[in-house]
Amino acid sequence: MHKEGKVVPLAAAIDRGGRAPLPCLPVVLLQVRDKAALQLRQGLQALFDNADDTLFEMADKAFDRSDQNLYFEAMRDLRLKRKSIERGFLDRFYDAFARIGQLDLLAPLVEPGNMHGKAQGERASAVEGMVARVLSQNGIALQQLGLRLQALLERPLHEQHNPLAPAALCGYFLDAGRNLGVGLRVKLVLLRLFERYVLREADVFYGEANQLMAAAGVLPELPQAPRRRAEDRRINTRRGPANLGQVVGADAAGQAVFASLQTLLAPARGQFAPRVQAVAAAQPISTADLLRLLSHLQHYVPATEEVDDFELGPQLEQLLMRVSVRSGVRRRIEVADEDMINLVGLLFAFIQNDDNLPASLRVLIARLHIPLLKVALLDKGLFSRANHPARRLLNEIASAAIGWQSASEGLRDSLHLRVERVVQRLLNDFAEDIGLFAELLDDFLAFSQDERRRHELLEQRTRDAEEGRARAQQARQQVQHVLNQRLRGRMLPQVVVEMLVQVWSQVLLLAWLKQGEASQAWRDALLTVDTLLASITPPHEPQALLQQVPGLLKALREGLASVALDSAATREFFLQLEQLHLRACAGTEQQPGGEGPPLSDVWVAADIVLTIAEEPACAPVQGAGGQAAALRQVQRLRIGTWVEVLDEDQPLRCKLVARIDSSDRLVFANRTGMKVREWNAASLAQALHRGEVRVLDDGLLFERALQAVVEGLRL
Structure with missing residues (x-):
């Protein structure tokens, strides 16, 4: 237990460069240090990878040029000094372990000459809040780590001497960043990023440190501290005090909705994973065990081009058969859970066949089948609450992407990349913490609102140009009329x-x-x-x-x-x-x-027709040929309605952005706000009647899918 180790890992030696050799430490303490150093290095890399985007967004939203310059200069300074800050942080971390118990690690946080300054007060307040949040979530694990360190070193160890304490980690970061030429606002931003990408991973290295020391015989009798699952360690700090994933079916309204559908779902029982469900004597597995199996499968969902080859039923059936063989008892899925699996399967079947959505979007959403199924098993409020974060995220993605054009824009535009990132994040990180959906929803809303503002600005320019052209055309017609009255x-x-x-x-x-x-x-x-x-x-x-x-x-x-x-x-x-x-x-x-x-x-025998400098490129203007129903549909179209034009090799999606009544013109623009089509009411009605144009249903995706499934079950 007290063996001394003089072997220093090669990676650690490279990181420390040419510093003086460290005193001998117990081997297990070296292992704890190096495990934690690896986690901290990864967290710092994630911090700096995201700092550029964060500072750029703040510069973009700044009200004046001086604030913009402040953030741009900070971005430049961070790029130049990133490596030195990372090395400085790890140097201080290794030094703290070398002098464990001898050094007050909170000293860098206290600057006596500046303690009364406003900037120092704000920084201290921010650090205090960060430390408090870590302690509230991981206080037991940290306390156990402190007890084990005391037992290993055979001397008292106060919290300020623990090199893995959250306050000490903040001290390393602040000390390493002292040469950054940035103001208080940027420093507070960096502290928030430090909390998000480094301190939120504290439960991982605390858990691993306790596990290593217990395995080495250091207080193995201590009970294991509660620990979050690795997939859920990124907690959304804005969510409510209760974890929705801890209370299965807490929403009574959601329970009632699901109960009302179970009778309709009964005929489908036994069809999902039939080889295990057909055995009446098999023992049902718990919902918690089913969730664990789904979490396992979730990591094997293939990429978009192969998603059609991945069927949940056979995959889950195979896992259940393995569990049965291992346990020696035949296992099956609970009736209620099977009904939920069938219900969510019907929802995704509707989504995959819904041609109101672009094909590329349908393929991406198909990859969310397992995460949405897990949400439904955890919280049946998904079916009763319109503001449920998982439901809203699905709706917002569908709404933002309805105008995707794979032919002209390709599949790698910023919106497509953002949705891909959301999908991959859920597949990688979602286990049972529904708060992750709320976090991703907030991020996606911020992104989509910025995109929407840019597109609306271009749409307004298109609208103004078309209204100006319509007014010019009206003036031209009036001038033609008065001249014809006098000359013809x-x-x-x-x-x-x-x-x-x-x-x-x-x-x-x-x-x-x-x-x-x-x-x-x-x-x-x-x-x-x-x-x-x-x-x-x-x-x-x-x-x-x-x-x-x-x-x-x-x-x-x-x-x-x-x-x-x-x-x-x-x-x-x-x-x-x-x-x-x-x-x-x-x-x-x-x-x-x-x-x-x-x-x-x-x-002067014929009517005078004034020459027009620029004729619009518009659709044919022949009459509607008596298609009264289609004409009424055109008259009901509202600004913002999406249509799909099928008169070309690749379908074109465009939105009604202007209705010019004076010249009977309807102007359509693509997702970026650029004008792409123009019809009069009669020609658009004729195109609708002939199937060359169809109106897209841009209603909320989840609501449409649920309504269609319920109606289908009642038939």
Whole structure:
């Protein structure tokens, strides 16, 4: 028990570099130290791997540039000094073991010259809270470790001398990071990350340390301290005081919902794992044992491309047969648990066949079959509480990903990667702590809300552009209408018709767009048209014309200048207008004296259609052909409705972002907010009727699946 060891592990020697050799320590203490050092090194690596993302998000959300620069500088400083902080932390850790019992490990946390400073007070308060949380969760294991260290060293060991105490670990970290040139806010962020990625693993190295020392004969009679399962060691600190996984079926409403479905599920009994369920004399296994078997299978769920080859029934049946052989007693699943397995299986069967979801998403969700089954076995409130974290997480993922486009965006965009990460985290870490779903839900909501804000900004830009274009089109139609009223069916000088259609129409457009149809500018522009046409119509009294011409010429010059007609064209038009006025006064079809080239007249027989600079790329606009039901469906579409277009090789998913009533246009954009399709009501109704477009059901996934399963069971 008291053998001394002088053998130092090679990895530890490399980590310590060229420091002075350590005094001899008992072999078991070396083992405890090196096991803990490995865990601490991994925790520090996870901390620094995630620090960049955390600081970048804080910089992104900062209100002013100085705060942004603060976080960006902190990111740079951390990258440069990461290795030195890791080495410094481990150096202090090894040194604490070398001088175990001789050194006050809490001294680095106390700086007498600064204790009254606000920054020091906030830091001390943060450390105190972190230590208190570790002690509340692992106090018994730490106390047993202290007793074993005292017995091994054969002398008293106070908490401040224990190199694995949470306060000591915080001291190593603060001391190693003293050369970081960051402010208090960043230091507090790093402390929170230290708690999340290092201190939350304390139960692991406390448990392993106690186990090693007990196996070496150091107080083996001490009862084993309660320890969390390795898969559940990442606890969500925001969850309620009670662990939902510790109370099976605590929600009475959920129990009632499940009980009402068991009668409907009865015909399916015996079909799941039939080789073990068919043996009536077999002993049922407990729900807790079933959960352990499912946790084992959970780690063997294949990747997305192989998930169809993984069937839960045969896998669980094989495990039960192994358990039966090992125990010598035939085992089967409890009736209630079998009903739950069948119910969750039906839910996932619906999800896998629900073509409202992108195919890539259905494959990812299929991998969550076992975690959701375990949640249902642990907490039947899953079926009665709309705000259950597992239920909400499934719904939020489906809602955020409804617009995925594998053809254009690929399967590796940021949203797909985030969902993959959520799925893999649940498969790796979820055992019986439903709080993990709440933690992942909060993280996913923060991510999806940021994405949604960016997409909504692009959608608003698309909407504004389309509304502006619709207003321009409406103005163009109104200008066409007033010009056709005045010109169609008349014989008029060609030069005047060309000027009105090509140039003065722009004056009318600007007046309508800027000031509206009821404005004085619009009325003045129309009056100028009427006055011009009247002034060139023979016969005309010279005196009356002389009274009209000055005001007319002034209005024409101002209007032509507002649309930037070049001076040469303006001068040429006014010269020709002068000849037309002379001809009107003479009352003939030709200008008097035959001066200048003859001014030809044209018969305006067809409607005037103004040229459009940019025609939209839109779907065919033919009529709906009497499809009244489809037309009513189009009229009921709300902004935000998703549709799938099937008229191409790869289906296109897009969302209704604008309904332009004035021009009868419905504008659709993809998930990023970029316009991809446009229809009028009639053409969209026809596309719906022919099956070229279908409206997607974007309702809550879990609710739709549960409703469909219940309706199917009642048939």
